[in-house]
Amino acid sequence: MKKQLKKQLDLQFISSIGGGCFGKVFKIVHSNSKQVYALKVFRKNEKINKQEIETMQSFQNHPNIVRFIKDISTQEIQGYLMEFCPFGSLSSLVQKNSKFLEKRKLRLQVMKDIVNGVLAIHERGLVIQDLKMDNILISSDFTAKLCDLGLAQIPDEQENVTFNNDIFYLGLIFAELGFLEFAELCSQKDCQKRPSILEVAEKLKNLDDGL
Template sequence: MLENPNFDMHAVGNHDNDNNYYAFTQDFYQKLGEEGTNMSVDSMQTSNAGGSVSMSVDNSSVGSSDALIGHPGLKPMRRPYSPSLGQSVFRPGRVTHALNDDALAQALMDTTYPTEGLANYEEWTIDLRKLHMGPAFAQGAFGKLYRGTYNGEDVAIKLLERPEHSPEKAQALEQQFQQEVSMLAFLKHPNIVRFIGACIKPMVWCIVTEYAKGGSVRQFLTKRQNRAVPLKLAVMQALDVARGMAYVHERNFIHRDLKSDNLLISADRSIKIADFGVARIEVQTEGMTPETGTYRWMAPEMIQHRPYTQKVDVYSFGIVLWELITGLLPFQNMTAVQAAFAVVNRGVRPTVPTDCLPVLGEIMTRCWDADPEVRPCFAEIVNLLEAAETEIMTTVRKARFRCCMTQPMTVD
């Protein structure tokens, strides 16, 4: 954890202090590992036969409140997904030949042990006879993510392993599993990933959601590199996110890890907000774990361990909007830790493009204001984006932003 929120910015980008900075960074990562924090220090993506799921990588324990879809500690599987393996997915109630040595998959499908229902969510209990599992394509300390089908529909299957030798971690992980299930079952919106069901076995918990064939927004933007991003598409996708988040906030939830990795693209190019494993009901915010999230998108009050509200999601949305407009990774000329230092101590934010539509620039800068009270609510953001969409359609119908900043700068 960051014990002192007043970071020494002299170490950031100062080659004279490289040794001191390296030592601090090593100590920082060591503290992350020692304290089992939920903080994601950077992100990566994996893809699998036209589908993808985003993840975050750090030294934290997977027994945190992060969902496996955006799981700290996740690493890509060394063996890529093979279409030939995928052909063997369609076996009711069985795992593929490729998973015969996969203990988690075998534990889920083992008929020796009964499937437990979910307390208060019996109707969401998965019928394992209808679940067809394909190969795993991501894994973490306590779980894996698989692609498969359920009732013939492509799905993402998250398996979490019950820690055998740590009753405390097992209890915490089960509580977080129940929390994610309850939230996914409760939240029903076109721009939120659809929950299909879940189940419990003695040594494994399973969550099944719809599978987004288009991958994550971050993957989409990375593949475009510096090519022009259609403005109409950028605003349309931003509106999807804003509408989904307005729905979440209306129900007094906070996502806490809103970022382009956790925004999935459906076949119709609409956006689905995913990874509610770190979300919390907005009550007694001072008791919330402040480290949850990913630095490049994280509000300064979360970095500094200060009390926070739903406005942390608004801050993150401002960064996401900037990504959609520029196609670039936020603070890509900094490490994630350097970005955190700069955001907190110098008020650094991504540079708004000079040719950016004024209303979009205004939304960004208001969303990532250091003062949470200045940040608009998502209902207002939706109205502003709808006005921008109308302006685009009537006055700049063919406008496209060209990402010409090969080394994007940041501005205080």
């Protein structure tokens, strides 16, 4: 695979930076421009792979969704290039950088970024289904960006695919970042009492940033 990508796209592998049940992610560099990218290479599941590529591509200009660069899929490989986020995942940041949790203003901005990304996806009529800190990346300017949208789909109550489910998992992220009032609001057991993502965004706008 490495030789093929080197030959076809002039890309050089630097390191493996992540992976999951659907594929692996590599840090790579373009040989001529020296531009660094992230490359996601899928395991063989054509339906999910195609869906993720199409979904990521449709949001490529949104500031809080990882920017899609190029579909590099061939008969042998399925995957795509995306922007490289040097601070890694939000879960990794929380685990490795205790000072981050001490900075309320920074935590609040990250939370606003996440909500802004979720809002864009919900407004497109899609449920994320895989909203978690592992799937939120932190860019070079410390902007939080959603990634891994391969499971996103239109709501289906019979399959329990609802916007309320995303709100519940958003509440878990609020809890991890220390915003317990929002965590309780979003993670209510009665899903009908959970706010919409638009209501969450409005409440966040009115939250004092601690300055």
